[in-house]
Amino acid sequence: MSQVSAEDFEDILGAVREFVRTRVIPREQEIADSDAIPDDLRQAARDLGLFGYAIGQEWGGLGLDLAQDVELAQEFGYTSLALRSMFGTNNGIAGQVLVNFGTDEQKAQWLEGIADGSTVASFALTEPGAGSDPAGLRTKAVERENGDWVIDGAKCFITNAPLANLFVTFARVRPADSSGPGIAVFLVPADAPGVSVAPRDRKMGQEGAWTADVRFDGVTVPASALVGGSVDVGYRAAMTSLARGRVHIAALAVGAAQRALDESLRYATEVTQGGTPVGDFQLVQAMLADMATGVMAGRALVRDAAAKWVSGEDRRIAPSVAKLFCTEMVGDVADKAVQVHGGSGYMRELPVERIYRDVRLLRLYEGTSEIQRLIIGGGLVRRTKKENQS
Template identity: 65%
Template sequence: MDAPGTETVSAEDFEQVRAQVREFVREVVVPREREIADTDAIPDDVREQAAAMGLFGYALPEEYGGLGLAITQDVELALEFGYTALSFRSLFGTNNGIAGQVLVGWGTDEQRKRWLEPMAEGRVIASFALTEPEAGSDPSGMRSTATWTDGGWVISGRKQYITNAPLADLLVTFAKVRGYSDDDDGRVAVFLVPTDSAGVTIGPKDHKMGQQGASTSDVMFDDVRVGADALVSGEVRAGFRAAMTVLARGRVHISALAMGLAQRALDESVAHSAQNRQGGIPTGERQLVQAMLAEQQSLVLAGTAMVRETARTYLDGSDRRLAPSATKLFCTEAAGKVADLAVQVHGGAGYMREMAVERIYRDVRLLRLYEGTSEIQKLIVGRELIRRENERNARA
């Protein structure tokens, strides 16, 4: 499940997919960004078109109806998705990413057969129920429990900020095990919980700073009973490993998403500075404005190159820990800087709600928080560097 991989979709076939996605994003979604923001929802016809294109399963295996794209191809699509409202990608991102990859890597044959095909078709939306009020980026601190009883599990607890929960059909749920065995009690395990299960309550939709159209909410589990077959992989100990692995993969994807959004902010900045005039002169002719554009371009080039290299090393298995965290740290922080500069380039107009850069400025802020905050990424990178050095010293 963690073995080095290869690209199974040819470069030629993938280029057709990428071109179709780029056209759809820029010709269909971008013109409707204001509608998405005003209604706080993705229009039904956009969702239907996305499903017809296979976007709900582009990273899921072909045998289950997906496109089977590798992480190196995933990031190329993420660069395209990032060019528009991030809530569009959020609609199908969990199916392909952190929720879907748990099933791909750790699900039993029966679990994959039941869930992956409808997920790939967009008939099922999955949520990744990990974060809690007192446990964010560190799953070991969670308080949700799964108690073994009468040949099944009873799940209780509360999850917070769960993406797509108001729309979800399936909750990929993490909880600490009780009453199973002395060796496994207290460990984090993963369970597949349909949202229509008795005892599941989806809280009110969150009202967020940005990313309007992306639905998040709390999820409450009040003695929710599921069968023994709800345990992902059939093994308790797979849970924590699954969480850490899929989050690392997700960090590569988020990094590319950040760079797609940064590219949009740069393009908006260049277009505005070339057309906007102050004192009869385009603002883009001012050297201080050019300096801001140059800084934006440098960050976009650096981050894009970094995420492509990190995707390559993730695919071949040579680095699935340090590089994903370092890349998410750099790319999300860089995208925030590019967005800030975009507002500055626009001047007072950049603070107006009708401007794309105003939305980008708010949307991009979340990228430094979810799937591991910037602070968590620093800890991971620092610890990994010291671990590797200690290993080298031990071998010397």
């Protein structure tokens, strides 16, 4: 459960909304042009506690639960997605591995720095041959007689890799067998000998959100770096962190869709065509109606999925449903937003052009739409078979 009362959370949400609207939105073009988050905005995010809002208060975080997380995520989605990406891995897929699966010693060593932003944690799972499904993992970890582990392999598209102090690294310790997939997770300091980070990727969108390839060449870590002290924790840690992250990404999509709708409404009511406001044309109103319907449906779905996660009712199917619907929805809303703006919507200086490129990634990371469909369909069939047998 959350460590923050509803009243206190309203204050946090209000402060985040003000920060996004008054300080970040006016600098979106600067972020895009420089492909970086300005240092003063990074520091302001640290001061607001955003690097550790989903980390427990006992480690210096704010201690928000997922139901509160998604309300913040909708605010983050309202501006350049690079802002959220800067602290997203600390609160999300990387930080949650430690929160939920780390030993007491591992939590004591890392979580305080992650929560205050002095440590940037990256989630090193994706590989050239293993993306949304970790079962195809090739990075290897071999245990030595003295208990140390030696890691070899390559990862790609790793968020915050150029800035990371810690890589939460997934590696195969044995072939998959009846006792599990044989995937363990290790805490690898970025400055460990044998760790190398390639130049950052050049992407379609999300300028300012840095990703890069990471190599592990004979990287040696002690036994204490094995998350949870067990080789069989890794796959479950990955799946749990990704499932939680999917609800967060869905909320981010809702925030971006709301911004695209708001920009379109502003344009439609202010700009005229032949002396008539664009918004007075019924075909434009139809597009705005479809956009608003998607946004409202997505917001309700995200809140429902987050509540089911917090209560423990559904931590598998509902996150995938929310991510699938909301990330597909925002793609459609962004497309319609460009259409409402006409030729202007294709120009670089307009927010809807950036949103159109930024949100395309949401259907790919933390499990593609295709993977979500497999999780949902397979999960429903298994659940129904189980019910029929009982």
